[in-house]
């Protein structure tokens with residue numbers, strides 16, 4: 001059987017409101033997820049010995065903790081029959097600890113790809129439920145449609161924000177999601193908003209509640225936000241470190257990108273409402 005080469009896109013949180021904290025410590029959120037036409041690539045090759053083999057480790061992440069390995073093992077355990085195993089190669093472009101959901105996206109791509117390669121026929125609902133145990137952001141990547149997220153991000157309602165272009169900047173720091181959600185000064189009492197069927201695109205109505213804490217703890221993020229804000233509203237995605245500005249065209253985003261001070265890294269990509277992973281899987285059918 002041949003290999004399956006699949007995209008593993010980034011997501012942005014176009015806004016992120018924190019409504020409260022649950023007894024288990026997790027935070028109740030309202031967020032708007034949109035995918036980017038930019039990300040990692042994962043190649044899955046079936047084996048015959050039942051093993052899950054990661055072809056190349058990610059520096060700093062033990063293979064047993066790598067979300068692609070954990071996703072593959074979880075799916076193998078859920079299948080109530082022997083599976084052929086797989087070799088998995090991850091071509092990583094997304095920064096880790098960036099708020100772009102790279103690890104969660106890698107897990108989702110692995111779940112959907114192996115579901116197909118191993119002929120398991122699990123539904124997206126079943127895979128989203130399996131994925132939630134791996135990370136709060138996995139279900140939206142499994143479902144593959146831009147969405148309002150509620151709860152810890154697992155209650156999803158399809159959304160249709162404009163497919164604008166984004167300039168994404170990665171300030172020179174890595175931020176742990178756990179660290180930000182543990183911060184005393186984090187805003188945790190934003191009133192819930194009514195989920196609108198269409199996103200009006202009025203950025204001033206929405207914000208990222210992690211931003212004040214992240215600006216205070218990471219001056220690199222503060223400085224990058226100040227730079228990008230000269231050209232329009234600039235916002236943090238997830239718990240950072242990446243920030244983004246929205247532009248109506250690719251060329252508008254690229255003009256700003258070309259004027260960036262030296263030392264700033266990032267990329268320009270289009271926001272898309274159907275995940276590139278799902279587009280590719282549809283093409284392969």
Ligand SMILES: C[C@](O)(CO)[C@H](O)COP(=O)(O)OP(=O)(O)OC[C@H]1O[C@@H](n2ccc(N)nc2=O)[C@H](O)[C@@H]1O
Pocket residue numbers: 013016025026027028029031099101104134135136137138151152153177178181238239
């Ligand atoms: C910030 C977001 O990226 C927004 O999309 C996600 O909510 C984070 O999702 P994630 O990276 O998949 O996070 P997880 O791996 O599930 O959680 C990492 C840690 O962040 C904290 N955490 C996470 C999500 C949440 N709603 N409340 C939390 O308090 C928990 O301490 C958890 O142990």
Ligand SMILES: Nc1ncnc2c1ncn2[C@@H]1O[C@H](COP(=O)(O)OP(=O)(O)OP(=O)(O)O)[C@@H](O)[C@H]1O
Pocket residue numbers: 058060061065066067068090095096097098099100101102103104105106137175177237238239240241
């Ligand atoms: N395949 C993987 N790719 C990236 N990170 C992984 C992977 N497997 C495990 N991890 C671990 O998960 C952590 C979070 O990675 P991820 O790229 O999802 O961060 P993030 O972009 O901040 O995500 P989020 O927006 O969900 O908070 C990493 O710091 C790393 O230790």
